[in-house]
Amino acid sequence: MSAKLNVGVIGLGRLGKVYLRDLATRIPETTVVAVADIDRTLAAGLADEFNVPKSYASGDDLIDDRRVEAVVIVSPTHAHRANVVAAVEAGKPTFCEKPPALTLAECAAMSSAVEKTGTFFQMGFMRRFDPGYAAAKEKIAQGVIGRPVVFKSSSRDPFRPSLEYANPASSGGIMVDMGIHDFDLARWFMGDVDTISASGAVLAYPEMASIGDIDNAIATLEFADGRLGVIDLTRNGVYGYDITTELLGDAGTLRIGYLRETPILTMTTNNVSHDTVPYFMERFERAYTIQLQNFAQNVLNQRAPAVTLDDGVEALRTALAATAAHHTRQRVKVSSIQ
Structure with a gap:
């Protein structure tokens, strides 16, 4: 892993844009190397705005990108399970915005993937x-x-x-x-x-x-x-x-x-x-930035996540x-x- 964390962002809606801005311009520990959104035009436009080299129309394609070392998921809640499972099974440290999913059954699948792979996972609760x-x-x-x-x-x-x-x-x-x-x-x-x-x-x-x-x-x-x-x-x-x-x-x-x-x-x-x-x-402008910086620092310094998937589940x-x-x-x- 490089001295800075190469991050991919999945989901570029109202909060995804905030996360992209912070990761690309406000957090010295991160470089955004890819973005993904089902709206390919939106993804391409934001990639240009923030000088991100790659944009994708699917989270899977972003996760498959070898330059992406860690994944930040800000997609709609119903897509969290699929994105989280794919990211942790690829061995890429993952941050997921709240709530973890819509059902506890989906959470169980996410927890199982995190436990089996041992991949770093941090839940997003900015407050x-x-x-x-x-x-x-x-x-x-x-x-x-x-x-x-x-x-x-x-x-x-x-x-x-x-x-x-x-x-x-x-x-x-x-x-x-x-x-x-x-x-x-x-x-x-x-x-x-x-x-x-x-x-x-x-x-x-x-x-x-x-x-x-x-x-x-x-x-x-x-x-x-x-x-x-x-x-x-x-x-x-x-x-x-x-x-x-x-x-x-x-x-x-x-x-x-x-x-x-x-x-x-x-x-x-x-x-x-x-x-x-x-x-x-x-x-919560400051809280969002501090939260993402904490995620990056935890990954780079091999520290435990500040907020766990279990916190999200409960x-x-x-x-x-x-x-x-x-x-x-x-x-x-x-x-x-x-």
């Missing part, structure tokens, strides 16, 4: 790399707030995604596509979730019913040791992209997140105002349990989701 969330994790380890006893997390999108994107057949639905970040944070900060209940409805966008999904949801969690949590998700946080987490401890509280994008307040008669964070690409299991709880209106034991 763990956000400076605020990383600092909170460290403060908990230092005992600053004592023992956290209640976890609260809120994710509010400023608008709904396209119906094509939001369709549960390809996204997994709001609990999986959107909530999996919060479920991962719940496990990261508090440990495994034992039981979960959830309710949700179409409250803001009637058209969401046409694809069988909801636009607002609330989940309540009981962790394995009896501690508590609550997560709320909405597609209609029209005032801005609002991501917050609060950890209530027996000796203090941590609150993570911010809403103001630009550090300026406008103060006029009887009015104080500021702008808001536009969307996830602005809020976050997905929790999200699927929340989905089941919403549909059945019954409290669901997370371990019952197989």
Whole structure:
């Protein structure tokens, strides 16, 4: 392996473009040598923009490219299993964006391939790399707030995604596509979730019913040791992209997140105002870069992955349990989701 990691990127949608930009221009440890997307014209155009020597219309062709030493997968979720299995069976260190897949059966195939080949695999959960969330994790380890006893997390999108994107057949639905970040944070900060209940409805966008999904949801969690949590998700946080987490401890509280994008307040008669964070690409810009750099450094220095496939599987299991709880209106034991 070279001093820099030669990376291929599969999937060049809205997030794939961000990953390509970071890997090509912001991370000194990586060189992008190939990109792939089913839209061959898009792939070729982005390859030209970022001086990438090769573009492909399929992930398999990119994986077969001998110059590609590691693979970053940002394809639609339904394509993750095939891309991950092919990459690790080729012996190429692999990074895969969340969620790992849409079903636990697909995850099992991915886990089997990783275990059999021993190929390096890192899961993508960028919030763990956000400076605020990383600092909170460290403060908990230092005992600053004592023992956290209640976890609260809120994710509010400023608008709904396209119906094509939001369709549960390809996204997994709001609990999986959107909530999996919060479920991962719940496990990261508090440990495994034992039981979960959830309710949700179409409250803001009637058209969401046409694809069988909801636009607002609330989940309540009981962790394995009896501690508590609550997560709320909405597609209609029209005032801005609002991501917050609060950890209530027996000796203090941590609150993570911010809403103001630009550090300026406008103060006029009887009015104080500021702008808001536009969307996830602005809020977690640094986290995405740090996450990918961590992946490259782990591969080059032969370190263990910071986020494992098991982390992805258990976050997905929790999200699927929340989905089941919403549909059945019954409290669901997370371990019952197989």
